[in-house]
Amino acid sequence: MSDLNFKKQAQDYYGKAPLIILGSGASAAHGMSGMWALANHLVANTDISDLSDAEVEAWDKFCQVLKDGVDLESALHxxxxxxxxxSRIIKATWSLINAEDIHIFTESLQNQAMFPLSRLLRHMFKSSLTKLNIVTTNYDRLAEYACDQERLHHYTGFTHGFFRQLAAPNEMNSARRVNIWKVHGSLDWFKSPLEDIVALSNIQGIPVNYRPEIVTPGTQKYHTTHLEPYRSIIHNADQAITAANSYLCIGYGFNDEHIQPKLxxxxxxxxxxxxxxxxxxxxAARxxxxxxxxxxxxxxxxxxxDDQSIVYSSLDKTPLTVEKNIWSLEGYLSLIM
Known part of the structure; x- marks a missing residue:
């Protein structure tokens, strides 16, 4: 396989206006914690005061499983x-990821070129497309920030504003729009004292009597995602996956039951x-x-x-080593633009 072949293949696939799937690797590129760092944070920072003896025992067992080298999702199973x-694990998770997310947002205010995703979306909208779909398992708002930097409207299932409420896709109209389907929730989603789900923009802490709506790994994930707004979000993500003519997976590990089957x-x-x-x-990807x-x-x-890439293609059974970075989103853009 020559350079020319995989470049043409990349351009052909991209030319079909791919649905974008963002995994944790897409956020790790900006310094967001991965599963291992999150596991260490949970062990050190989860509030276990006033728990029952049985809950403390379960927590100690969980910590020991992590220390034995088991990954976070497996440990929670x-x-x-x-x-x-x-609930306490979710709060500790939220506190870590939210602080990192807001730090990246603050940095982006000084750096207009911070998000390669911005340039990808801008390039895709140079066509006749009016809507793009992103499906993500990430809680962070980096995709939203990337849209904002390109002056693109984005829709995540809620109205616009600071206190946002659930809204159907047809309520939010604009000439061009990026739909961001966040199948495991988002840092700005909360269950309110009225027990409905609302979204609160870029707040520093969890408001009193509000609960973060993010789905942590483990058995609770399957129960929670049958409830709203996850059920509607996953349904819309499924529809987007089914309608797509091509897929572009960025830092996605192929370990999620909500995306995998239809994909x-x-x-x-x-x-x-x-x-x-x-x-x-x-x-799982292999x-x-x-x-x-x-x-x-x-x-x-x-x-x-970082300056070397390994290319696997359906055009050739033999992997090709390329002496440049085309494995990152920044590098990939050099293939298609």
Missing amino acids: KVAVTDELT MARCQRQNTPITIITYSLSD KLILDGKAQNYLAIERGAT
């Missing part, structure tokens, strides 16, 4: 935690093209894409250094 302990069905049964750019291909039945794929991961 292994140890049964009560609703109260889950893989499209790639394997209907040969929908998929491009993956990431720091390191996950085991199994589903490289070793699976995906017919049209281009996967690029980092090589031995």
